[in-house]
Amino acid sequence: xxxxEEAIAIARERAAQRQARAGGxxxxxxxxxxxITAERPSLELLSxxxxxxxxxxxxxxxxxAGAPITALKHLLLRLLxxxxxxxxxxxxxxxxALLSHFRDLQERVExxxxxxxxxDTPSPPAPGD
Amino acid sequence: xxxxxxxxSSVGPYDAVSxxxxxxxxxxxxxxxxxxxxxxxxxxxxxxxxxxxxxxxPDPGDLVVIRYSAYAPSLRxxxxxxxxxxxxxxxxxxxxxxxxxxxxxxxxxxxGRDQLPRYVGAVDVAAADSLFNASELELAGALxxxxxxxxxxxxxxxxxxPEPEGEGPLVLVVGRLVPNKRHDLAIAAFASYQRDLAPxxxxxxxxxxxxxxYRRLVERLAHASGARSVSVxxxxxxPVLNSLYARADVLLSTSEHEGFCVPLLEAFHLGLPVVAxxxxxxxxxxxxxxxxxxxxxxGMLCELLxxxxxxxxxxxxxxxxxxxxxxxxxxxxxxxxIRGAVxxxxx
Numbered sequence: 001x002x003x004x005e006e007a008i009a010i011a012r013e014r015a016a017q018r019q020a021r022a023g024g025x026x027x028x029x030x031x032x033x034x035x036i037t038a039e040r041p042s043l044e045l046l047s048x049x050x051x052x053x054x055x056x057x058x059x060x061x062x063x064x065a066g067a068p069i070t071a072l073k074h075l076l077l078r079l080l081x082x083x084x085x086x087x088x089x090x091x092x093x094x095x096x097a098l099l100s101h102f103r104d105l106q107e108r109v110e111x112x113x114x115x116x117x118x119x120d121t122p123s124p125p126a127p128g129d
Numbered sequence: 130x131x132x133x134x135x136x137x138s139s140v141g142p143y144d145a146v147s148x149x150x151x152x153x154x155x156x157x158x159x160x161x162x163x164x165x166x167x168x169x170x171x172x173x174x175x176x177x178x179x180x181x182x183x184x185x186x187p188d189p190g191d192l193v194v195i196r197y198s199a200y201a202p203s204l205r206x207x208x209x210x211x212x213x214x215x216x217x218x219x220x221x222x223x224x225x226x227x228x229x230x231x232x233x234x235x236x237x238x239x240x241g242r243d244q245l246p247r248y249v250g251a252v253d254v255a256a257a258d259s260l261f262n263a264s265e266l267e268l269a270g271a272l273x274x275x276x277x278x279x280x281x282x283x284x285x286x287x288x289x290x291p292e293p294e295g296e297g298p299l300v301l302v303v304g305r306l307v308p309n310k311r312h313d314l315a316i317a318a319f320a321s322y323q324r325d326l327a328p329x330x331x332x333x334x335x336x337x338x339x340x341x342x343y344r345r346l347v348e349r350l351a352h353a354s355g356a357r358s359v360s361v362x363x364x365x366x367x368p369v370l371n372s373l374y375a376r377a378d379v380l381l382s383t384s385e386h387e388g389f390c391v392p393l394l395e396a397f398h399l400g401l402p403v404v405a406x407x408x409x410x411x412x413x414x415x416x417x418x419x420x421x422x423x424x425x426x427x428g429m430l431c432e433l434l435x436x437x438x439x440x441x442x443x444x445x446x447x448x449x450x451x452x453x454x455x456x457x458x459x460x461x462x463x464x465x466x467i468r469g470a471v472x473x474x475x476x
Contacts, residue, residue, distance in 0.1 A: 001224065002419065002440050002442060002443045003446060004418075004419075004420055004446060004447060005417075007433065007436045007437075007440065007443050008418055008421060008422075008423070008433070009418060009431035010422070010436065011218070011422070011429050011430070011433045011435075012423070012424075012429055012432075015424075015426065015427075015428035015431070015432050017430040018325075018428050018432075019428055026260040030312040031316075031317075031350045031353070032308055032312075032350075033313075034135060034309060035227055035229040035230065035308065036225055036308060037225045037228045037229060038225065039223070039225055041228060045228075049228075049232075053390065055342050057341050057342055057345075058340045058341055058342050060341055062172055062173060062174060063173045063174070064173070064174060079428075099162075107152045
């Protein structure tokens, strides 16, 4: 009888053999790995997020017979499309400007920290000391 | 007469926290202590019996159970309430899973985790449904939080819906369609399994999607994997899910963050083998009754699926161990834990 512990060992071995046969390929990372962020998003990611783009297909009704309500919501979105685009553009402008200021400040802090570290370095002893 | 009310930020038709509130309600009723279940957001698909949160007005001797699983500004006023309070923590998923897929949910998760200490500090007793979740409560400042497991009601699994159609090994994945469940890994493992070992295998992904666009993303991943016979069903009524459990050959979970994982108990009850990654609270729930993929890679998951489907004796042993795990989570035993937490909060 194969016990669960033995089964796990067998599966591990077979998976290793499978990978070896494929020359290390064939067990590529799956599709969502890259979309899961670090706890603190990078500046590059913040730049992407600063551009507001809303997927209107995510506007829907969860009611049992919600299809007509979903259709009505989409119609309203289409009617208000111009307004929403202005709203998105203004919010994106603000986000983008704020991020630029933040980036400038970050670079400035790093520069000042480098200068401070440099000036803290004890001077080499003068000749004859 | 003391009544125990339960407050949730939201209730939905298929989520574990709502189901738990209803299960507790039945148990409290047996003890003559049932108050009402209140929620701020009530999904229209949810059956009756849940009242709007603003109607909650407990009497002086009553207990308010606050179920915490997300940022819940509507629950915050309860913290100032001059009544006995029991916090039940069901875990809040780390926001990193959601930033790219649903910013609103990500913000709610970030705030939910940030504000947990406020809840811990304002209640009389803090409890969690697993040791894993209790450890997060401790980090939030709880002193010796209680562990009150999920109240598992096997009778929920009795009613059957229509018999699922089709032939070939059926791999079942049960859990909300959200990024932390890593359905991409399940699809990749299944694609290998179908391609190399079981050409007639089928995969059914059951669970309420995070959003329509996230559902489409999962469907696109399934298409891109080359796998055939993959169904993304969305949330299903319990009888329909029960029929799938009864017909399935193996339950697969590739989740990497779980506060409990009720489907493990459901699979154990029906004698269904489980292949899973040892993430979050899952090892303490599944223990030695699950085929754990320690590397979480599709290759090993694929091999475990094959063994779980084909090896009859292995299936029997897993079923036996599953039944033993269920004794640990029996209704009576968990009811005792709940009674202990309720009495402690009222003391």
